[in-house]
Amino acid sequence: MSSQIRDQTKPERGRPRGFEEKTVLDGLTDTFWRKGFADASLDDLSQATGAARASLYKFYGDKADLLVVALDHYAERFDLRVQAAIAENETAREALHQVLRASAERLTDTAAPPGCLRCRTTLEMSQVDPRIDAAIARANHAFTLNMARLLAMDADLAEPPRPLAQHAAFLTAIVNGMVVSAAAGTDRATLYAIVDTTIGAITTA
C-alpha cells in the first residue's frame, strides 16, 4: 500500500539505504512538476531522488504510485504555507493577500519549476488511473478547504453555508487560472492586479 518506511531510530539488519525519504519526496515532486507524468522517466526519477529504480519499486510501487506520493507531498507543503499565513495574519484579507501574492511570485520565479503540479496533473491525468484520480481529488479538495479556512478567519466572510463554499470555489478557480496564465506568459504585475481584483470581489460581494 503506502510506502513502507522502517523505524530508523536504531541500527537495523541488512544493507543500509542509499537515500533519504525527504530527498525522495522532493525529487519526485520536482521531477513530475517539471516534466509531467509521461515525460518523467524512471531514470529521471531515480536520479532526482537518489534512490535506485529497484528501490523506488520496492518502497513506493510503480510509476503511478510515485505520482501519488508526489501529489500528496505537494499538497501537504501548501497546507503548511496556509497554516503559516493564518498564524501570521490577523484578518482573512491579509492572509489571503499573503498566500495569493506568494503564488504570483512563485509562478513568475524563473528559478522555480513553472506551473503547478496539482493543476498540471488534474488536466493531464484525470480518468487514467483510479489511484491518481483519488490523489487528484485529495489535492484539489484540500486546496479549496485551505481557501475556506482562510475565509473563515473573518466571521463576516464566513456566513455559512453558501457564500463561504462559493467564495472558496472562486478563490480556487482564480489561483488555478493564474497558474495557466503565468505559464502563458502573464507577468508578475498583472498577476498582482488579478489578486487585488479577486480580493476586492470577495470582500465587497
Added chain:
Amino acid sequence: MSSQIRDQTKPERGRPRGFEEKTVLDGLTDTFWRKGFADASLDDLSQATGAARASLYKFYGDKADLLVVALDHYAERFDLRVQAAIAENETAREALHQVLRASAERLTDTAAPPGCLRCRTTLEMSQVDPRIDAAIARANHAFTLNMARLLAMDADLAEPPRPLAQHAAFLTAIVNGMVVSAAAGTDRATLYAIVDTTIGAITTA
C-alpha cells in the same frame, strides 16, 4: 511551412485525397484535446482524421506541427463564438455572460472532451518546441484579445489603457481556472456562481 492545400476547384492530376481538410482539423483538435500530446499516437491521429500517416507528414509535417495546426484551429473556433456573442448581445455584461456560461456548460458536458486544449497544452508543452511555444502564445494572446473585445462593447468598461487590459487578464485567468476546477470535479452550479462573481467584480470595480 504551413499546410500545402491545393486548389480543388478543378480536377487535378494524380490520385485524389482520401480525406477532407475539415475532418483533419477537427480530428487533430479532438484527439490532442482528449489525450494530450504525449499520449496521442500517430495511429490515433491518423484514425481520427481519416488521413494516412504518410499524408499527415506530407501535408502538415511532424507531430509538433500537427499540434500547432490543432491549437490554431481550436483558437479560431473560439474567435467565432466570441464574434457571435458580440453580434447577438447589446451589452458587454450580456455578451460576457453568454460566453462564460457557455464555457461552464461545455466544461461540465460529459459528451464533450474534458478540459481545454489551449490550457492543457500551455501547462504541458511550454518550453518544449519553439513552434509549439509560438502557437501557445498565439492562442493565449487571442483569448485575452477576445476578452478585451467583449469588454470594449461598453465604453464605461473600456477606459484605456490600463483597466481594460487588466480586466481582460482577469477574465482570462478566471476562465483558465474554471477549466482546471471543472477537471477537478467542480459542478456546473458552482461554475455558474463563479461566473456571476466574476462579472460582478468587473462591472463594479
Added chain:
DNA sequence: CTATTTGTGAACTCAGCAATACATAAATCG
C-alpha cells in the same frame, strides 16, 4: 494505351521506456 503525377498503405528502423529478475553489495547477529 502509356507516361506522368499524386496520394496511400504497409513494412521497417531505431530508440526509449516500464517493469521485472537476479546476482551482488553491505550491514547485523550469533
Added chain:
DNA sequence: CGATTTATGTATTGCTGAGTTCACAAATAG
C-alpha cells in the same frame, strides 16, 4: 567467521511509438 537480512546495480524482457521508405494505387494528359 559464517549465516542472515536488506538494499542496490545491472541485465533483460517486452512493448510502443515516431519518423521514413518504397512499392503500389488512382487519377489525368497526350
